[in-house]
Amino acid sequence: MKLFAVVAFCSALCPPLAARAAGAGLACFDRRPEPDSVRALRITAHDQADEKTVLIVRLYGRRNQQGLGQLFLRIEKPDAMRGTSLLMLQRENAESDIYLASPQQPTPRAIHGAEREQDMFGTDFSYEDLERVQYGWLPGEATIVELPAEPVNDRPAYVVEVKPHHSVWERIVFSLDEESCRPVWIRFFEPGKTAPSKELTTSFDSHVKHGDIWVAHSALMRDRVHFTTSHLMVDSHTQEALLPDDGFSVEGLARAVRGEAKPAP
16 A cells, blocks of 8 residues: 645635736745644555554654754554654755654664655655645755646636656646645646646645644545545644754654653753
């Protein structure tokens, strides 16, 4: 089996789609600082036989002083995987650095090359997919163009196509809600394919604004080749009980899986 985040319709004051500023969709990828956050996630994956795998995950996120994204993911359940953690550090004009560690193998191991394409923790998300769906993260080495806008579920949306230079995906097409810039539909295309092999969708009803931040509390990843799905639910979102700054480091990852990490003051 293979392995976030939108509110009123345009009124008469809104300019028509054709008159809107060129490059507005591309601006959604501009880096801008956001508050540190921690989210409790529940990922339910179904394989071809409809066997179910449920992961309970805590996801810490922030942007550093340079505006680059940083993620720390820790599995809480199932018990057999508890403590397994992933660190993702966005780099300027390059692919993100990804490290994995567990209580059984506490020395952080870099995820690179073909391994980035592998399913992550038995879900339909690969390590690369997790990077690609992070809001506001500029693609690393990639060609990025804005396509004609096209509504999604009757809501105006920008369309941006990303062609990564080093990826299993030939192109990734983002539909971005015009009001919030959050992705509402992401399609992943393999080389030579006209239909997406995977797609990530979010429901407007699940979008909740936390302060100035929109968060999609529900998202569904479909693997259209292997006929599997992974449903991601955000059970909570907060700017409290955050990870210390030094937790977003390879050394911090190692301390965390060994149980040596200290809570934020």
